[in-house]
Structure formats: C-alpha cells, structure tokens
Amino acid sequence: xxxxxSPLAPKSFPDMPVVPGVAISTAExxxxxxxxxxxxxxxxxxxxxxxxxxxRSRCASAPVDLCRQNLPHGRARVLVVNSGNANAFxxxxxSAATQMTVEAAASAADCAPSDVFLASTGVIGExxxxxxxxxxxxxxxxxxxxxRWRDAGKAIMTTDTYPKYSTRTVSLGxxxxxxxxxxxxxxxxxxxxxxxxxxxxxxxPIGAGALQSMLSRAVGSTFNAITVDSDTSTSDTLxxxxxxxxxxxxxxxxxxxxxxxLHGFHVALxxxxxxxxxxxxxxxxxxxxxxxxxxxxxxxxxxxRRIALSVANSPLVKTAVAGEDAxxxxxxxxxxxxxxxxxxxxxxxxxxxxxxxxxxxxxxEYSEQQTSAYMKNNEIVIHADVGVxxxxxxxxxxxxxxxxxxxxxxxxx
Amino acid sequence: xxxxxSPLAPKSFPDMPVVPGVAISTAExxxxxxxxxxxxxxxxxxxxxxxxxxxRSRCASAPVDLCRQNLPHGRARVLVVNSGNANAFxxxxxSAATQMTVEAAASAADCAPSDVFLASTGVIGExxxxxxxxxxxxxxxxxxxxxRWRDAGKAIMTTDTYPKYSTRTVSLGxxxxxxxxxxxxxxxxxxxxxxxxxxxxxxxPIGAGALQSMLSRAVGSTFNAITVDSDTSTSDTLxxxxxxxxxxxxxxxxxxxxxxxLHGFHVALxxxxxxxxxxxxxxxxxxxxxxxxxxxxxxxxxxxRRIALSVANSPLVKTAVAGEDAxxxxxxxxxxxxxxxxxxxxxxxxxxxxxxxxxxxxxxEYSEQQTSAYMKNNEIVIHADVGVxxxxxxxxxxxxxxxxxxxxxxxxx
Numbered sequence: 001x002x003x004x005x006s007p008l009a010p011k012s013f014p015d016m017p018v019v020p021g022v023a024i025s026t027a028e029x030x031x032x033x034x035x036x037x038x039x040x041x042x043x044x045x046x047x048x049x050x051x052x053x054x055x056r057s058r059c060a061s062a063p064v065d066l067c068r069q070n071l072p073h074g075r076a077r078v079l080v081v082n083s084g085n086a087n088a089f090x091x092x093x094x095s096a097a098t099q100m101t102v103e104a105a106a107s108a109a110d111c112a113p114s115d116v117f118l119a120s121t122g123v124i125g126e127x128x129x130x131x132x133x134x135x136x137x138x139x140x141x142x143x144x145x146x147x148r149w150r151d152a153g154k155a156i157m158t159t160d161t162y163p164k165y166s167t168r169t170v171s172l173g174x175x176x177x178x179x180x181x182x183x184x185x186x187x188x189x190x191x192x193x194x195x196x197x198x199x200x201x202x203x204x205p206i207g208a209g210a211l212q213s214m215l216s217r218a219v220g221s222t223f224n225a226i227t228v229d230s231d232t233s234t235s236d237t238l239x240x241x242x243x244x245x246x247x248x249x250x251x252x253x254x255x256x257x258x259x260x261x262l263h264g265f266h267v268a269l270x271x272x273x274x275x276x277x278x279x280x281x282x283x284x285x286x287x288x289x290x291x292x293x294x295x296x297x298x299x300x301x302x303x304x305r306r307i308a309l310s311v312a313n314s315p316l317v318k319t320a321v322a323g324e325d326a327x328x329x330x331x332x333x334x335x336x337x338x339x340x341x342x343x344x345x346x347x348x349x350x351x352x353x354x355x356x357x358x359x360x361x362x363x364x365e366y367s368e369q370q371t372s373a374y375m376k377n378n379e380i381v382i383h384a385d386v387g388v389x390x391x392x393x394x395x396x397x398x399x400x401x402x403x404x405x406x407x408x409x410x411x412x413x
Numbered sequence: 414x415x416x417x418x419s420p421l422a423p424k425s426f427p428d429m430p431v432v433p434g435v436a437i438s439t440a441e442x443x444x445x446x447x448x449x450x451x452x453x454x455x456x457x458x459x460x461x462x463x464x465x466x467x468x469r470s471r472c473a474s475a476p477v478d479l480c481r482q483n484l485p486h487g488r489a490r491v492l493v494v495n496s497g498n499a500n501a502f503x504x505x506x507x508s509a510a511t512q513m514t515v516e517a518a519a520s521a522a523d524c525a526p527s528d529v530f531l532a533s534t535g536v537i538g539e540x541x542x543x544x545x546x547x548x549x550x551x552x553x554x555x556x557x558x559x560x561r562w563r564d565a566g567k568a569i570m571t572t573d574t575y576p577k578y579s580t581r582t583v584s585l586g587x588x589x590x591x592x593x594x595x596x597x598x599x600x601x602x603x604x605x606x607x608x609x610x611x612x613x614x615x616x617x618p619i620g621a622g623a624l625q626s627m628l629s630r631a632v633g634s635t636f637n638a639i640t641v642d643s644d645t646s647t648s649d650t651l652x653x654x655x656x657x658x659x660x661x662x663x664x665x666x667x668x669x670x671x672x673x674x675l676h677g678f679h680v681a682l683x684x685x686x687x688x689x690x691x692x693x694x695x696x697x698x699x700x701x702x703x704x705x706x707x708x709x710x711x712x713x714x715x716x717x718r719r720i721a722l723s724v725a726n727s728p729l730v731k732t733a734v735a736g737e738d739a740x741x742x743x744x745x746x747x748x749x750x751x752x753x754x755x756x757x758x759x760x761x762x763x764x765x766x767x768x769x770x771x772x773x774x775x776x777x778e779y780s781e782q783q784t785s786a787y788m789k790n791n792e793i794v795i796h797a798d799v800g801v802x803x804x805x806x807x808x809x810x811x812x813x814x815x816x817x818x819x820x821x822x823x824x825x826x
Contacts, residue, residue: 059749124742323822329537409736
C-alpha cells in the first residue's frame with residue numbers, strides 16, 4: 001500500500017539528539033512487510049527506570065500483558081518492538097511468542113527477564129512468528145548505536161504515512177537533560193488509554209515512581225485527548241525510560257514526584273507527548289483536516305470531556321468538516337446526544353472566531369459565507385459553551401473522508 | 414439530490430389498509446424541497462388515545478417539547494408533521510412556530526390545543542417558517558381521507574431512499590383490529606431513544622396507559638436496537654395512536670396493560686415496530702449491507718447490549734464489512750473497547766455459521782476463503798460469545814461506505 005503522505009504532516013522532522021544511555025538498532029524480519037524494517041531494539045544503561053500506560057481494552061495483546069507484568073519492577077534494560085502483527089487475541093500461542101522473545105532479549109542484553117519490555121502492532125488475531133526475529137536480537141543488541149532515532153520511528157509504522165518524532169532539552173537542577181520520543185498510529189485511535197505505540201526516553205535520573213506520576217498526569221491532555229475513529233486498540237502502549245546518564249554530568253537524582261525541581265521537566269515531557277499525540281491525529285487515516293474541539297461551561301471537566309468526545313467522534317460532524325460544510329447543527333446534535341448536563345437555551349458555538357450560535361439559536365450575526373470560507377482551512381477549531389458551569393476540555397480529532405473508508409475497507413490492517 | 418434506492422430496500426411495499434378513525438392528508442408547502450409533498454396531517458376520531466417515546470437528546474427540538482407537554486393528557490385528535498426543517502435549536506422562534514401550528518391545527522380539527530401533536534424533521538438550527546403550512550391546515554383537515562398511508566410515508570422522507578410502511582391485523586378479544594405505521598430515517602440514527610419519526614395507529618380501543626406500557630416495552634428491541642452512525646437525532650419521535658373505532662365492531666376496551674387479551678396485539682405491535690426499525694437500517698445512508706450483531710455470554714443483557722453497540726458502531730468493523738473483509742480481529746477490538754466484562758481467553762466469534770475464533774484465538778478450522786465468500790452476502794450476522802455469563806442482546810446496523818461520507822459531506826441534511 002502506498003498512501004501519499006498526509007497533507008497535515010509536519011513540514012520537517014526535528015533533529016533527534018542522542019539520549020545518553022540509549023542505543024537503538026533496527027532490522028528487516030519480514031513479519032508482514034517486505035523491503036522495509038519492522039523490528040526495533042532499544043537498549044538502556046544499567047539502572048534505567050521505567051513508567052508506562054497501556055490500553056484499557058478488555059482484549060489487550062500478549063505484549064501488553066507482558067509489560068504490565070514487568071512494570072512493577074520499575075527497571076528496564078531492553079525494549080523489542082515489531083510492526084506487522086499485533087500478537088493480540090492469539091491465546092497461548094501469543095504468550096509463548098512473548099516468552100520466547102523475552103528469553104532471547106534477556107540473553108542478548110544480559111539482563112533479567114523482568115527488565116525486558118515488548119510491543120507489537122499490526123494485524124489482530126494472527127499468530128506472531130516470533131522466531132523470525134528472535135534470532136536477530138543478539139546481533140541487534142551488539143550493533144545498537146545511540147544516533148538511530150530516525151530509523152526507529154520508521155520501523156514501527158503500519159498505516160502511518162510519516163514517522164513521528166519529538167524532542168526537548170530542559171534543565172534539571174541546573175543540568176541539561178534530553179527527552180526524546182517516537183510514536184506510531186493512524187487508525188484504531190481513541191482516548192481512554194495511551195495510544196497505539198509511543199516510546200519516550202530521557203537521560204534524567206528520575207525514579208520510576210516519579211516518572212509514572214508525571215506520565216499518568218500528562219497522558220490525560222495528550223494521548224488520551226485524541227481520537228481518530230473512536231476505536232480503541234488492543235495494543236496501546238506508552239513507555240517512558242529514564243536512563244539516569246545525566247547524573248554523571250551533575251543532574252540530581254529525583255524520586256519524589258512532588259519535588260519542585262521536576263517542574264520544567266514535567267512541562268517539557270508534556271510538550272513531547274502533546275507533539276507526538278497531535279502528530280498521530282495529523283496522520284489519521286484519510287485525514288485532510290485537524291479538528292480541535294473545545295468545550296467550556298460544562299458541569300465539570302469530566303463532563304466537558306465526554307461532550308467533547310461526543311462531538312469529536314460524531315460521524316456526522318466529521319463528514320461535515322470533510323465536506324467543508326459549516327454544519328453547526330450537527331454540533332448541537334452531538335452535544336445533545338452526550339447526555340451530559342447542558343442548557344439548550346444558553347448554548348453558544350464558535351467555528352474559529354466566528355460565533356455561529358448563541359443563546360440556543362443561530363447567532364443574529366451569522367454569515368454562511370464567512371463561516372464556509374473558514375471551513376476551507378486545514379485546521380478547524382470548534383468551540384461550544386454549554387452554559388451550566390465552568391468545566392472545560394479539549395479533544396483533537398480529524399475529519400472523516402472517503403479515503404478512511406477506502407483504507408479500512410480495502411486493507412486488512 | 415437523487416440518491417438511488419438502497420439495495421437493501423424491501424422488494425415491494427405492503428398494501429396499507431385503512432385504520433378506522435384515522436384520516437390523512439398531504440401537501441406541498443415548499444419548506445425546503447420543491448416538487449414534492451412535505452406536510453402530513455393525520456386526524457383521529459374523538460376519544461383517540463396516544464402513547465409516545467422521544468429522543469433522549471439534551472437538545473431536543475421544539476416539537477418534541479410540545480409532544481412531551483401534551484402526552485400526559487393521553488388524548489390526540491390531530492398530528493401535523495413537516496419534513497425539510499427540524500425546528501431544533503431554534504430558541505424562542507422555535508416555540509413560537511410550534512405554538513402557531515398548534516393553534517392553527519386545533520382550530521382546523523376543532524379540538525383542544527392539548528389534543529395536537531407535532532413532529533418536524535430536516536435541518537437543525539434554521540428557524541421554521543411555519544406560516545408556509547399553517548394556512549393549509551384547515552383545507553387539509555377538511556379533505557383528509559383514510560386511504561392515504563402511502564402518501565404520508567412519502568411526505569415525511571428526508572435522505573430516505575424509500576418510504577417505510579408496516580401493517581398487521583390481529584384479533585383483540587375476538588375482533589380483528591389493524592395496526593399500521595410509517596417511519597422515516599436514514600442518518601443520525603442511534604439507539605437509546607425512539608428513532609427519527611415513526612407514527613403507528615390502530616383502531617383498537619386501548620387506553621393510553623396500556624398503550625404506553627406496550628410501546629415502551631417494544632421499543633427496546635426494535636427502534637432502540639438499531640444504529641446507522643451512532644448519532645442521536647434531536648427530533649426522534651415515535652407516536653402510537655389508538656382510535657378505538659374497532660369498539661363499534663365489538664372489540665373490548667382495555668386499559669390494564671397486564672390484561673391477557675393484549676398478548677396478540679402486543680406481539681403484532683412489536684412486529685410492526687421491528688419491521689419499520691429494520692427498514693430504517695436498510696435505508697442507512699450509503700448502506701449496502703445489513704449487519705446483525707448478536708452478543709451472548711455477557712454478564713447481563715444490559716452489558717451484552719453495550720458490547721453489541723460497541724461492535725455495531727465501530728467504524729473499523731463497519732468499513733471492513735463494506736470491504737467484504739472478514740476482519741474478525743476488529744470485532745475483538747470492539748469487544749475489548751466496550752469496557753464490559755469479557756473473558757478474552759474464552760471469546761468465540763461467528764460470521765454467519767462460520768466459527769472464526771474460539772477460546773481466545775483464531776479457530777483451528779478457520780478458512781479465510783470460506784469466510785470471505787460469506788462476506789459477499791447482503792446480510793451479515795456477527796455473533797460473539799464473551800464467555801462470562803448468560804446476558805444477550807442483538808443490535809442491527811449497516812456498513813460504512815464512501816457513499817455515507819459523500820452523502821454527509823456534500824449535503825446539508
């Protein structure tokens with residue numbers, strides 16, 4: 001399948017600096033794709049701590065089971081990721097495949113099985129032939145090098161039309177540390193989870209508990225605030241590794257999530273995660289427009305979030321955006337169907353800066369022509385105030401086009 | 414817009430017998446459409462009782478407000494329906510339009526304002542110019558005739574590609590009574606409500622309380638068990654009128670919903686509602702396939718229903734069906750995302766009679782060829798047993814095609 005690159009793709013990719021303590025290797029195992037890399041190994045310095053967030057699917061994949069099992073140890077030495085097969089709904093064969101991979105990876109990286117993390121993405125329900133890559137792991141670990149983030153981003157792609165990178169440098173107690181991450185995802189993207197696959201690493205010496213606290217807080221307004229198609233994957237995995245290598249340059253080791261010195265780091269981590277999450281939406285299958293849905297005036301932030309998701313997941317709102325139709329009546333419908341408190345006769349709606357509705361009816365100043373012109377933009381902001389309180393939330397999504405139907409009707413992804 | 418008739422349309426329309434006590438009239442008011450009828454008046458004999466179910470939208474339309482206000486009286490003499498404008502999210506102008514219509518209809522039918530019922534369907538947010546048809550009501554009531562069910566079904570259509578009729582004759586205490594109904598709906602169809610518009614009438618002499626009890630029970634497995642696009646309309650209205658005219662032929666008057674003589678009637682009413690609801694799904698925008706989603710083995714019937722809706726509303730399941738792809742991995746995904754109790758390692762899935770998965774993995778006998786052949790059918794049954802209990806539910810939906818996107822991206826419906 002050769003899909004053209006999304007028109008919403010970033011204009012350029014960032015330079016991805018080395019993260020001290022992380023080395024990367026990729027390989028072609030031929031799991032499903034031909035003529036491209038489909039396996040990534042990341043190795044981590046001794047003492048690396050780890051945090052993670054996973055899908056809330058009741059049918060989580062075998063690698064998600066494995067990560068959940070190893071996460072409480074809080075330590076990581078090696079990550080193995082494959083694309084082309086999700087190893088999900090594969091029963092005993094699935095856990096046998098993860099077990100075989102863990103053993104090969106632990107042996108290659110000379111670490112305990114509990115230091116191994118796995119992720120798989122691709123088709124659901126087909127047994128994963130892990131032996132296609134377990135034999136490669138020894139060599140991959142041996143030849144891993146720090147400057148291969150670009151390669152890693154490409155090897156984890158499935159229906160993505162571009163690789164997704166983000167990086168920030170931030171001061172931690174006076175020492176510069178780096179945070180770098182990659183992500184993949186284009187379809188089967190919905191919040192209430194981490195999303196698809198994303199791996200972020202830092203050389204900051206931060207303890208696993210503090211990492212987990214920051215990751216769990218940041219996920220709500222980043223990966224958990226996007227939706228392409230309301231469909232939640234079996235494989236969503238977000239892992240954050242902290243090698244601690246900056247400690248040798250003077251960065252303080254921090255284990256208390258409330259430590260004030262983490263503030264800048266937390267902000268930078270949020271930026272990286274937000275950047276990657278938005279790149280996932282921008283690569284939404286068939287997407288031509290990025291849509292930001294802002295709800296204010298709700299009873300609570302949680303209620304605002306449910307209303308925002310109702311709007312962002314509405315096929316009728318998404319097809320109207322695809323058709324560049326300023327059909328704000330469908331926004332009313334989607335607010336109404338959310339079932340959350342909303343005062344119909346106080347609702348106001350804006351498309352960009354244009355107020356299209358106020359006090360429960362069409363705005364007296366409404367101009368179809370002006371609003372239609374706004375809908376031609378690549379990035380659309382839909383804001384609704386539901387008039388009952390001060391709760392607010394923002395969700396990012398994309399439009400629903402014929403290409404989404406073509407991609408998912410024609411391709412066993 | 415001239416959409417071809419859905420390939421899932423019934424091969425023929427039933428003969429619609431007269432319902433004694435009901436007279437019907439249609440007219441062209443030019444509310445939005447040109448060259449077609451867009452207003453229906455139904456008049457009911459003195460003493461007609463009424464029951465109703467309405468949208469649960471928080472942004473219900475002005476006519477829904479009016480019906481809710483009049484329903485407790487339990488009596489109806491006249492129904493006025495227009496297509497082309499939903500009179501929803503129209504603020505004070507909206508209630509002024511319903512008030513004007515009620516006064517004109519009450520005067521034309523010589524009844525109390527509380528005996529008037531209204532429904533509107535079409536675009537949301539545009540003020541309804543009720544004066545386009547209020548002047549017609551006097552003449553429409555005067556010329557109304559019993560044999561015009563066919564005309565009524567056509568006048569209420571919006572994006573429907575065919576009118577929807579159903580009728581049954583059943584014995585009530587030894588006297589034959591008739592139940593006839595019409596419906597409209599193609600998009601903005603999701604359960605947890607009545608659906609779009611449906612009007613059913615009978616000559617049975619049944620009291621409003623008993624009518625309401627039967628209607629509310631039957632709606633769960635009929636209109637509330639269908640979804641085209643998960644989007645709930647602001648205007649959903651289902652009304653059931655009982656003229657009592659069969660009383661003169663000896664049918665007993667029944668007011669107790671537990672009266673055993675209602676059994677046959679209740680079954681027939683359920684059949685009419687089920688028939689109309691399925692016709693709505695068969696006319697789902699862009700639909701080429703009817704999909705029945707059966708969930709068994711859930712913790713409760715309510716839980717099974719939530720899982721079935723998760724499968725039926727999944728864009729990835731619906732596009733796979735459109736592509737005739739037996740992608741049962743997406744059914745696993747949709748079960749998983751429902752968040753309801755399910756034992757991943759016990760789940761079994763059937764497409765038609767073909768078991769594609771069992772005990773949490775691909776069925777050992779799975780044949781891609783056989784399953785792909787099944788997917789070419791017009792009607793697809795997806796059955797999943799989630800392995801935790803005895804709860805069950807069935808939901809009907811349709812596939813998601815490029816035509817759905819075209820219809821809703823190109824047309825202000």
